[in-house]
Amino acid sequence: MGYIELMDISKSYNKQSNVLNGIDLNIEKGEFFVLVGPSGSGKSTLLRMIAGLEEISGGTLKINEKIVNHLPPKDRNLSMVFQNYALYPHLTVEQNILFGLNARKIDKQVQKKRLEETAKLMGLSDLLKRKPRELSGGQRQRVALARAVVSEAPLCLMDEPLSNLDAKLRANMRIEIRRLQKQLGLTMIYVTHDQVEAMTMGDRIMVLNDGVIQQVGEPITLYNKPSNLFVASFIGSPKMNLGKAVLTDDHLIIEEELKIPINSTQIETNIKNKNLIIGIRAENLPLGSNGEETYEIEVVNVEQLGNETLVSFEVGSELWTAKWLGQWLGKVGDKVPVHISIENIHFFDAHTGNLIQAASNTNKQEVVKI
Amino acid sequence: MTVPISRKILFYILLMISALVIFAPVIMAFVMSFMDNKDIMTGSLPQTLSFDNYVKAFEKFPLLKYLFNSLVVALVITFGQLVLSSLAAYAFVFLEFKGRDFLFFLFIATMMVPFEASIIPNFHIIRDLGWIDKYLGLTVPFFAMAFGTFLLRQNYKQIPKELREASLIEGMGDFKFFLKVVLPVSKTSLVTLGAYGFLTSWNMYLWPLLSTTNDTVRTVQIGLKQLQNQEQLNDWGMIMAGAIIVIIPTLVLLFLGQKKLQKGLTEGAIK
Numbered sequence: 300m301g302y303i304e305l306m307d308i309s310k311s312y313n314k315q316s317n318v319l320n321g322i323d324l325n326i327e328k329g330e331f332f333v334l335v336g337p338s339g340s341g342k343s344t345l346l347r348m349i350a351g352l353e354e355i356s357g358g359t360l361k362i363n364e365k366i367v368n369h370l371p372p373k374d375r376n377l378s379m380v381f382q383n384y385a386l387y388p389h390l391t392v393e394q395n396i397l398f399g400l401n402a403r404k405i406d407k408q409v410q411k412k413r414l415e416e417t418a419k420l421m422g423l424s425d426l427l428k429r430k431p432r433e434l435s436g437g438q439r440q441r442v443a444l445a446r447a448v449v450s451e452a453p454l455c456l457m458d459e460p461l462s463n464l465d466a467k468l469r470a471n472m473r474i475e476i477r478r479l480q481k482q483l484g485l486t487m488i489y490v491t492h493d494q495v496e497a498m499t500m501g502d503r504i505m506v507l508n509d510g511v512i513q514q515v516g517e518p519i520t521l522y523n524k525p526s527n528l529f530v531a532s533f534i535g536s537p538k539m540n541l542g543k544a545v546l547t548d549d550h551l552i553i554e555e556e557l558k559i560p561i562n563s564t565q566i567e568t569n570i571k572n573k574n575l576i577i578g579i580r581a582e583n584l585p586l587g588s589n590g591e592e593t594y595e596i597e598v599v600n601v602e603q604l605g606n607e608t609l610v611s612f613e614v615g616s617e618l619w620t621a622k623w624l625g626q627w628l629g630k631v632g633d634k635v636p637v638h639i640s641i642e643n644i645h646f647f648d649a650h651t652g653n654l655i656q657a658a659s660n661t662n663k664q665e666v667v668k669i
Numbered sequence: 670m671t672v673p674i675s676r677k678i679l680f681y682i683l684l685m686i687s688a689l690v691i692f693a694p695v696i697m698a699f700v701m702s703f704m705d706n707k708d709i710m711t712g713s714l715p716q717t718l719s720f721d722n723y724v725k726a727f728e729k730f731p732l733l734k735y736l737f738n739s740l741v742v743a744l745v746i747t748f749g750q751l752v753l754s755s756l757a758a759y760a761f762v763f764l765e766f767k768g769r770d771f772l773f774f775l776f777i778a779t780m781m782v783p784f785e786a787s788i789i790p791n792f793h794i795i796r797d798l799g800w801i802d803k804y805l806g807l808t809v810p811f812f813a814m815a816f817g818t819f820l821l822r823q824n825y826k827q828i829p830k831e832l833r834e835a836s837l838i839e840g841m842g843d844f845k846f847f848l849k850v851v852l853p854v855s856k857t858s859l860v861t862l863g864a865y866g867f868l869t870s871w872n873m874y875l876w877p878l879l880s881t882t883n884d885t886v887r888t889v890q891i892g893l894k895q896l897q898n899q900e901q902l903n904d905w906g907m908i909m910a911g912a913i914i915v916i917i918p919t920l921v922l923l924f925l926g927q928k929k930l931q932k933g934l935t936e937g938a939i940k
């Protein structure tokens with residue numbers, strides 16, 4: 300029994316095609332739950348249905364074990380932070396924060412106390428008399444958060460709250476929101492299209508594409524065992540390298556170019572001779588050294604990130620990227636050996652896109668101790 | 670934008686000339702209102718300037734009464750228009766109902782029917798209601814204003830719908846949201862519309878003439894006409910004095926509201 304339960308929820312705006320299909324989901328109390336997916340996948344729609352701003356076309360929504368399909372938003376005991384913050388331009392920060400409490404006719408004394416606490420918590424104490432237009436983007440964001448916090452609703456919904464901020468501020472706010480959520484014990488449903496945000500903030504992540512759930516799970520699970528090609532290429536940066544492959548008796552042939560010897564104990568037998576797509580993460584393509592099983596590739600692009608180097612090369616029709624720790628000083632056109640090991644390869648069905656066998660090696664990769 | 674100084678001078682000269690041309694009648698009226706009748710008739714330059722004409726205008730006609738009537742009528746119409754337009758615009762933007770857009774276009778289409786075309790049915794209604802010679806008859810027919818609704822709708826549409834949704838989550842009803850958020854946010858447009866409505870109703874002529882029969886409710890524009898008809902030989906000095914008095918409120922309003930008016934009118938136009 301979750302705190303929020305979605306049972307076979309669907310949504311259609313025009314009664315013909317569904318924007319969301321068969322959403323089954325349980326969200327626990329106190330959980331930071333992230334909805335992630337590309338633009339137009341239906342994330343906002345789902346969030347707004349939970350908030351009660353959008354009608355539910357099919358299925359059942361339960362909050363706290365009560366069916367709330369037709370409950371108006373104000374009775375669902377939640378707060379919401381919008382992408383454009385939805386601050387009232389004619390009101391001061393203070394009035395903005397207290398807007399909801401006023402509307403709910405909460406005692407003035409209580410309002411004052413909560414305002415003080417919240418302003419202190421969010422570092423807004425000096426800005427209370429300003430209008431929203433006199434604030435920077437980050438400060439506005441804080442006011443929007445303060446409005447959610449002050450309501451003391453146990454459930455908080457956020458729709459891409461950080462997408463209007465610059466990269467540095469975003470990184471700060473990520474940590475701040477996460478800390479706030481833990482501190483107040485909020486149940487959070489957080490929408491984003493940024494997989495980094497999803498990975499770093501979520502207790503659990505749900506990947507949505509075209510209104511269908513692709514996978515629900517902890518960030519590491521999604522990274523290590525993506526249940527299909529969509530999740531595999533969506534989660535992780537740079538994205539997972541993919542290539543068509545066939546499995547013969549003793550070789551895996553990728554894009555008709557790379558021939559990797561295998562011994563049959565490493566592979567489930569039932570995938571032999573099928574059309575496969577294999578995937579391998581950029582960090583699992585290390586620079587090869589002599590004596591190992593290596594493959595000569597020709598470098599087509601080098602990106603220096605300072606602490607690591609991204610090296611791109613072609614495999615058949617695909618462009619693959621390898622991530623090497625440290626600064627590699629090679630050039631475009633260089634021919635270098637890369638090591639590809641069969642334990643790092645994920646196998647997907649080329650036809651359905653579903654995972655057949657995840658890489659067996661992923662768990663061994665621990666942080667290096669000195 | 671930088672404009673060379675010679676160009677600037679040219680522009681300003683042209684502007685001054687056109688301003689003078691446009692203002693010429695007003696200036697003439699202003700000067701004439703201080704001249705005595707003999708000078709006006711002979712077309713000579715004024716020998717003496719005096720306030721005699723103003724005094725005469727106030728003495729001979731119930732000009733104050735006219736002014737008061739005009740003020741009441743213009744204010745009531747302005748207020749009525751603001752209330753109805755802002756409420757209608759709210760419905761067209763924030764409430765969802767079937768046929769909303771169709772209804773709106775129908776509404777807008779009425780802008781194409783000139784007032785003169787509906788004046789006879791309007792008159793019949795007023796007469797049947799017994800509103801002839803009443804403030805009601807003078808004002809109520811102008812309350813519904815398609816243009817105002819249109820202007821405010823455009824304005825409201827720029828209010829992000831998230832503001833409404835945020836208020837929904839707090840459990841705020843439509844009317845409260847209208848009062849607490851929509852009206853304050855669209856203040857500029859309301860002022861613009863108010864000024865526009867006030868000026869138009871202040872300058873109304875045909876309808877007050879039709880719907881009134883005596884001085885107790887007549888507005889100042891009719892009064893002006895009265896100044897002309899009463900005598901065989903028109904006392905132009907006095908008529909001009911009356912005219913100047915009549916345009917003063919309009920000018921005051923324009924000077925006070927110029928900035929806001931400009932802002933409001935263009936705000937609606939940008940998007």
Ligand SMILES: Nc1ncnc2c1ncn2[C@@H]1O[C@H](COP(=O)(O)OP(=O)(O)OP(=O)(O)O)[C@@H](O)[C@H]1O
Pocket residue numbers: 312318336337338339340341342343344345492
């Ligand atoms: N009011 C509406 N009427 C009709 N279709 C809509 C409406 N709102 C959204 N849609 C459609 O529903 C689909 C999902 O929209 P939604 O806003 O949920 O996407 P999203 O995942 O939030 O995308 P983004 O990351 O761009 O915000 C889109 O195809 C969109 O065109």
Ligand SMILES: [Mg+2]
Pocket residue numbers: 342343344458
């Ligand atoms: Mg969205």
